[in-house]
Amino acid sequence: MLQIFKFNYLIISFVPVLLSIITGCNTDPKKAEGREKYVIPDTLMKKLTLDSVSYCSQVDAITLTGTVDFNQDNQVNIFPLVSGNIQDVKVQLGDYVKAGQVLALVKSSEMAAYSSNLVIAETNVTNTKKQLDAQQDLFKSGLASQLDVTAAQANYDQATAQLELAKRVLKINGNNTQGDYIIKAPISGFIVQKNITNNTAIRADNGNNLFTISDLKNVWIQANVYESNISKVHLGNEVSVTTLSYPNRIFRGKVDKIMNVLDPTNKVMKVRVVLPNPDYALKPQMFTSVTVTNKENGQSLCVSSKALIFDHSQYYVLRFNSREDVRITPIQLLSTLGDKAYIASGVEKGDRVISSDAILIYDALNN
Secondary structure (H helix, E strand, C coil), X not given: CHHHHXXXXXXXXXXXXXXXXXXXXXXXHHHHHCCXXXXXXXXXXXXXXXXXXXXXXXXXXXXXXXXXXXXXXXXXXXXXXXXXXXXXXXXXXXXXXXXXXXXXXXXXXXXXXXXXXXXXHHHHHHHHHHHHHHHHHHHHHCCCCHHHHHHHHHHHHHHHHHHHHHHHHHHHCCCCCCCEEEEECCCCEEEEEECCCCCCEECCCCCCCCEEEECCCEEEEEEEEEHHHHHHCCCCCEEEEXXXXXXXXXXXXXXXXXXXXXXXXXXXXXXXXXXXXXCCCCCCCCEEXXXXXXXXXXXXXXXXXXXXXXXXCEEEEEEEEECCEEEEEEEEEEEEECCEEEEEECCCCCCEEECCCHHHHHHHHHC
16 A cells, blocks of 8 residues: 555656656747847848838829820821722832832823823924924015914914923823833831732722821820810820830820810710830730829829738838848828829838838748
């Protein structure tokens, strides 16, 4: 009985010791000492970009849909001046042509008639000149009256006038005496419309253009403004344009013209923006997103939009004091426009925030 009592006493005495050993083994030293403070690594610190919070003029912006169009002030429609059959079309849709370049050839009976009229006019001038010389000689000999000389002079003047007319008509129509009408480019630019092929019969009174040439060095952006936004768009407003083809490229311009009527079909008002297009990146009929900005009188805090972090329905920035002191700071965002974010509260003027690799550092701070 005494032995059993001693054994139980040993077990009771050993259990607290065992528990203390187990508890000591499961204790996390880091938790005991507290979480280690995050320090930005040297490699990341070297390429880090910081931005200072400052005051900026508040900007109101609306986004419109639009399309790229030809600049109609730099566009030429080529119509047929004579009737005939198209031969030897030398260009295709989209080709770049220079002023004076041959586009196509037209075999035309009208051109043959113009050439014939020129020959007839030249012959009449020769004949009437001989008759005038003859009458002048007879007048000097007393065998012709002054009236005869005057009549011969009139005939000669009329023949000369007819010759000048024939030359001008032929020159207007290409000055070709072989019965061919040569279609030439009046300006340098791109063939943006082509309505003929070889052996097409054309008529001067048809009214359809053969080619359209446009200089695409600058283009029009036709944007749609719905009724609710008409009061927000003004002549001269700054505009930024983006396209699906170049999502990272911004084309900047101004509202050049406001069409003060609504389209009866889709109830939108058109506004026009003229954009330079030196590298021909903007092509007619491209869809565009047009952001129209209005500067307001007030000011608000602003910072680079690259500094924004959105997580759990809240915007944050990383306020930088030193590489050992980076703080996650919630902010109230007013709006973003381009590379600027406008802030209502959460930071103060002069605060430095991280505007590169912000998500990476944000995750590290949270973990």
